[in-house]
Amino acid sequence: MLQDIYYQYKGAAMMLFRREKDEVAFCGTAFLVHSDGYLVTAAHLIADRAELMVLPMEEVSGFATVGAESVAPISVEIRRIDRQCDIALLKFVQEIEVSMPEHIMGIPEEVPTGNSVACLGFPFGHYHIYTHLITQAVVSAKILSGNETRIFLFDTMVHDGTRGAPLINLYDGRIIGVVGGRFEPQELMPQKLDRSETPIRTNISYAVSIDHASKLMEDEALTIV
Amino acid sequence: MGKNQEPDKTNAKSSPEESWFHLDVHPQVFFISAALIILFVAATIVFQQYVGDIFQQMQSRTSEYAGWLFIWTVNIVLVFILVLLAGRFGDIRLGGPDARPEFTTLGWFSMLFSAGMGIGLLFYGVAEPMFHYAANPLTEAGTTEAARKAMDITFLHWGLHPWAIYSMVGLSLAFFSFNKGLPLSIRTAFYPLLGERIYGWAGNTIDILATVATLFGVATSLGLGVQQVNAGLDYLLGIGQSPMIQVILIACITGVATWSVIKGLDKGIRRLSEINIGFAALLALFVMLVGPTLFVMDALLENIGYYLQHLPQLSTWNETYEQTEWQQGWTIFYWSWWIAWSPFVGMFIARVSYGRSIRQFILGVLLVPTMVTFLWVTIFGNTALFIEMFGGGGIARAVQENIPVSLFVLLENFPLSVLTSSLAIIVIITFFVTSSDSGSMVIDIITSGGNPNPPVLSRLFWAILEGAVAASLLVGGGLVALQTATITTGLPFAIVLLGMCFALYRGLSEYAAPKEIRIGDRDTREFRIKSKPPLDKTFGRRRLW
Numbered sequence: 001m002l003q004d005i006y007y008q009y010k011g012a013a014m015m016l017f018r019r020e021k022d023e024v025a026f027c028g029t030a031f032l033v034h035s036d037g038y039l040v041t042a043a044h045l046i047a048d049r050a051e052l053m054v055l056p057m058e059e060v061s062g063f064a065t066v067g068a069e070s071v072a073p074i075s076v077e078i079r080r081i082d083r084q085c086d087i088a089l090l091k092f093v094q095e096i097e098v099s100m101p102e103h104i105m106g107i108p109e110e111v112p113t114g115n116s117v118a119c120l121g122f123p124f125g126h127y128h129i130y131t132h133l134i135t136q137a138v139v140s141a142k143i144l145s146g147n148e149t150r151i152f153l154f155d156t157m158v159h160d161g162t163r164g165a166p167l168i169n170l171y172d173g174r175i176i177g178v179v180g181g182r183f184e185p186q187e188l189m190p191q192k193l194d195r196s197e198t199p200i201r202t203n204i205s206y207a208v209s210i211d212h213a214s215k216l217m218e219d220e221a222l223t224i225v
Numbered sequence: 226m227g228k229n230q231e232p233d234k235t236n237a238k239s240s241p242e243e244s245w246f247h248l249d250v251h252p253q254v255f256f257i258s259a260a261l262i263i264l265f266v267a268a269t270i271v272f273q274q275y276v277g278d279i280f281q282q283m284q285s286r287t288s289e290y291a292g293w294l295f296i297w298t299v300n301i302v303l304v305f306i307l308v309l310l311a312g313r314f315g316d317i318r319l320g321g322p323d324a325r326p327e328f329t330t331l332g333w334f335s336m337l338f339s340a341g342m343g344i345g346l347l348f349y350g351v352a353e354p355m356f357h358y359a360a361n362p363l364t365e366a367g368t369t370e371a372a373r374k375a376m377d378i379t380f381l382h383w384g385l386h387p388w389a390i391y392s393m394v395g396l397s398l399a400f401f402s403f404n405k406g407l408p409l410s411i412r413t414a415f416y417p418l419l420g421e422r423i424y425g426w427a428g429n430t431i432d433i434l435a436t437v438a439t440l441f442g443v444a445t446s447l448g449l450g451v452q453q454v455n456a457g458l459d460y461l462l463g464i465g466q467s468p469m470i471q472v473i474l475i476a477c478i479t480g481v482a483t484w485s486v487i488k489g490l491d492k493g494i495r496r497l498s499e500i501n502i503g504f505a506a507l508l509a510l511f512v513m514l515v516g517p518t519l520f521v522m523d524a525l526l527e528n529i530g531y532y533l534q535h536l537p538q539l540s541t542w543n544e545t546y547e548q549t550e551w552q553q554g555w556t557i558f559y560w561s562w563w564i565a566w567s568p569f570v571g572m573f574i575a576r577v578s579y580g581r582s583i584r585q586f587i588l589g590v591l592l593v594p595t596m597v598t599f600l601w602v603t604i605f606g607n608t609a610l611f612i613e614m615f616g617g618g619g620i621a622r623a624v625q626e627n628i629p630v631s632l633f634v635l636l637e638n639f640p641l642s643v644l645t646s647s648l649a650i651i652v653i654i655t656f657f658v659t660s661s662d663s664g665s666m667v668i669d670i671i672t673s674g675g676n677p678n679p680p681v682l683s684r685l686f687w688a689i690l691e692g693a694v695a696a697s698l699l700v701g702g703g704l705v706a707l708q709t710a711t712i713t714t715g716l717p718f719a720i721v722l723l724g725m726c727f728a729l730y731r732g733l734s735e736y737a738a739p740k741e742i743r744i745g746d747r748d749t750r751e752f753r754i755k756s757k758p759p760l761d762k763t764f765g766r767r768r769l770w
Contacts, residue, residue, distance in 0.1 A: 070751045
């Protein structure tokens, strides 16, 4: 099943770059969600008004080199952004044909705790390693954050570059969340804790439910199939 | 008219009832089928003896020379269906991932059981074990071993194999029509073989043949069935047996069936099927309680165990070394009978199974009905065996004389026989109505070019034509001849079934294969990658709340 999911989504998960004059800097992962050329990523990756670009991984077979000096990314624009829920909806600036099966958006409400999930992102992009990695985890909990954002906790340690990657339900192969980053228990309940307390390191990460992205897509008048 | 050939993925959803006079049919299939049916009925009545002989010859030749092929086919289909049940395609939903069932599980089950087995089970539940007990080629007649074998053979004929055949046809039609967008029609089963040609004359021919075969199948069963009902009524009430009474019975049954077909699947056919299953359950429970309860409960376990242990052996047994001809009249006859019925039953099952996953479908169409059949056959068959082995006897003789009456002879051996016999008559009649209305529904769907909610006028036409054909054949003669003709379609369809296994597997593999997401050509320019250190100390942490 993981092989099928990797096969399906390997072209959908892309590296997200920020353009800085004639150079680009890696910021995280974004993924295709709609055949009209829409992508979703985590809003916190987009700090300023810099131009954003995405790049799918090159088609390779077998073992491959992972570094690169220069890349040819595609420009994207921000269409909608929800800072509260940490979701951004991007769109290709140019018309690009996207082939995509129907039914890739999952139903987070129906995903049980304990369900197996996978995430597919570029964890080590900041270290100039431009290859995506698929990792498997289980949904450890489904919680509401302080601002009522629906959040999946899952038991794998995501790295900086994986932020904005899709969280995929292994049972039906549909996207159920957008990876936000590592979960920090102190930050969920800050008012109860002494500020100076040492951060603890968990191997638990979180992803924002894809519902929040679907809402942005509906605002764009996109039909979600 | 006749524009229903375009794929329409939402076609299984109930659409608002169309207006009464709107006749949206496939013109070639509808009118040619109707003409052929009338022609056939006239020809059969005129050349009765001749037609009867031809089909009788065909049927016995087929059984003699192609018996091995039938046995191969039914076993391959059963194994194939079991593989699908356990395999990776089980989660595929008929109608796409977001489809949801149209009917409750109980309603769904009632409909497919009423259409699939129906009336035969009622009479043969008593009669068949008695026949095998009295004579079978495997053991000495009348012994304990003969009783065991009698139940085993009956289970074989009514158990997993027929339901596997129905599942196979139902699954193929449902998958290719609901998931692939082909019309819900018999021609769809030939898509892997013929491709786009199913929309041309080849497809029309197939649908016309299916319509004619289904109508004759249902009408002749109705015609022969009312004779049995009449025999039963005569035995109970002494009203005599005459074509007049039988035609009245046909008129009543057709009337109710027509009403049910016009009301539609959910309001008519489903309700009647549920009522029917309710009455049947009541009758079975009654017989079990007033009959030899302990014997039946013991037998159920033992029969199932014996059947499962001997399934590979008995289902592949081919009379090779015995060189007898017993099997032609029984096993091979049943196999060709089930296969000949399978387009009709399969199509009906497909229509009502929208939104089920393949695993649910096979559990519901293969295993549950098989278990219910076993329970039924055990209650009636073992009760009859009990009387024959330990009681007063006489059932075996009654069976040899008159199969329908044997059910009532059986009921007379127990208390409250007036009540049980009346209940039995009701069950028989409701079973007729449910097989008649589902038959009409299938014909309606085919002749409207695969529209799952066919126009009301066409429903009325076919339901009434069915009764009319049954009545004319009853009065004019030729019921048996045409029924034999229907069964001879089993051989060609057996070959189609094997092709369907292959086609369905290929279709499912293709459907379940992951679809790559990728983007097309784009204009880009090269950028150097700026070396930038990883985010300081965040190590993936974000504060969003």
